[in-house]
Amino acid sequence: MTLSDFRVTASTEQLLAELRGIAESNNSEQMSLPPATYSSEELFELECEKIFRPGWIMVGRVDQVPNPGDFLAVDLLDERLVITRDHRDGEVHVLSRVCTHRWMSVCEGSGNSRTLECPYHAWKFEMDGALRSAPQMKDSPSYDKAALGLTPARHEIWQGFVFVNLDGRAEPLAPHLVGLDEEIKEYRLSEWKTVWTRDYGEMPWDWKVMQDNGDCYHHIGLHRETLFDTFPNSLIWTQPTEGHYVYTGCGTAQDKLVPDAEGRPATPTTLPLAPGLTQFQRENLLLIYVHPNYFIAPSPDNAIVARVFPVGPGKVRFITDLLVPPNAFDDPEFDKKVDQIASGWDVVNVEDVRACTSVQHNSRSQWAKRSPLSTEELCVAQFAAWYSRQMTE
Numbered sequence: 001m002t003l004s005d006f007r008v009t010a011s012t013e014q015l016l017a018e019l020r021g022i023a024e025s026n027n028s029e030q031m032s033l034p035p036a037t038y039s040s041e042e043l044f045e046l047e048c049e050k051i052f053r054p055g056w057i058m059v060g061r062v063d064q065v066p067n068p069g070d071f072l073a074v075d076l077l078d079e080r081l082v083i084t085r086d087h088r089d090g091e092v093h094v095l096s097r098v099c100t101h102r103w104m105s106v107c108e109g110s111g112n113s114r115t116l117e118c119p120y121h122a123w124k125f126e127m128d129g130a131l132r133s134a135p136q137m138k139d140s141p142s143y144d145k146a147a148l149g150l151t152p153a154r155h156e157i158w159q160g161f162v163f164v165n166l167d168g169r170a171e172p173l174a175p176h177l178v179g180l181d182e183e184i185k186e187y188r189l190s191e192w193k194t195v196w197t198r199d200y201g202e203m204p205w206d207w208k209v210m211q212d213n214g215d216c217y218h219h220i221g222l223h224r225e226t227l228f229d230t231f232p233n234s235l236i237w238t239q240p241t242e243g244h245y246v247y248t249g250c251g252t253a254q255d256k257l258v259p260d261a262e263g264r265p266a267t268p269t270t271l272p273l274a275p276g277l278t279q280f281q282r283e284n285l286l287l288i289y290v291h292p293n294y295f296i297a298p299s300p301d302n303a304i305v306a307r308v309f310p311v312g313p314g315k316v317r318f319i320t321d322l323l324v325p326p327n328a329f330d331d332p333e334f335d336k337k338v339d340q341i342a343s344g345w346d347v348v349n350v351e352d353v354r355a356c357t358s359v360q361h362n363s364r365s366q367w368a369k370r371s372p373l374s375t376e377e378l379c380v381a382q383f384a385a386w387y388s389r390q391m392t393e
């Protein structure tokens, strides 16, 4: 679909012209996006066509379906999806969970099952989507069992994360993330396990507010009581990139570094550090945003993940997961410590919720304008440039 397929109002034309300018300059002026981009219905429709349907969207982790028969339902725009683990070969599949009979969702939530059985008329599907049985259908003139399996959605797995491409035509995901792979290979994230999830439900802000919120600049304000002392603004860095991701982070204040079990300095951790990390990784909190909806912040002993599903203009479903490296399970106080880490992140998340809610509301103010970004917010400027390119190319 091209831009000309959309009939847009003059105010949207104006916004797109502004975005074209940002794309052309690669946001060299280092300013925020125009505030109207965060709540425009027309722009949201265009985002679905330009970003969400043709792009790669992170929907979950393979370790969230560890055993044959496991399933995890995920909602993405109008699509109802399910990640499954096959009984026969242990393969991970991503399927539409819209029943091929009369479109009820065949499952909700997560669980383990021999088949996916639709609650409406009891059609049963295998974990790879094939239709196994459909009561009283064999004499129906249009019934074709082989053609009535659940539709697979194209997916790729990167570092244990499952990404979906809704229109089935995206360039492969992996080459876009090669540089990032190299930066974070020592964590071996594909081996990490999800140990805690919190679904915040539908939240009143746009997915772009969430991407913008990846800056560490706000440690000095919003996270003054939680992150600032350990991760002060003076140690923020951002790697220049024009790719589909932002790679930024923050070092640990000298006086907060503690020796680990081998006596080498590291950021304070609750669980044992993942083995094999570089000194830089041992001292830094990394923040990685793979556009448009996935955020991961690896520390040496845990990583907080955000899955941000767009629901509409100015609305997202916000889910966070906590991952830990495999050696963390050896800690005798594992459960207690995971609770401790999760509650710590929950406090930080609640601080972010407060800011994102306020920012979204106020982006509609008649006095809100594009604004200058600090050198500690290069990730926000990079995201604005990426977004502008996607929307106008």
Ligand code: FES
Pocket: 099, 100, 101, 102, 103, 104, 118, 119, 120, 121, 122, 123
């Ligand atoms: S809608 Fe699923 S069996 Fe009828």
Ligand SMILES: [Fe+2]
Pocket: 213, 218, 222, 223, 348, 352
């Ligand atoms: Fe934050």
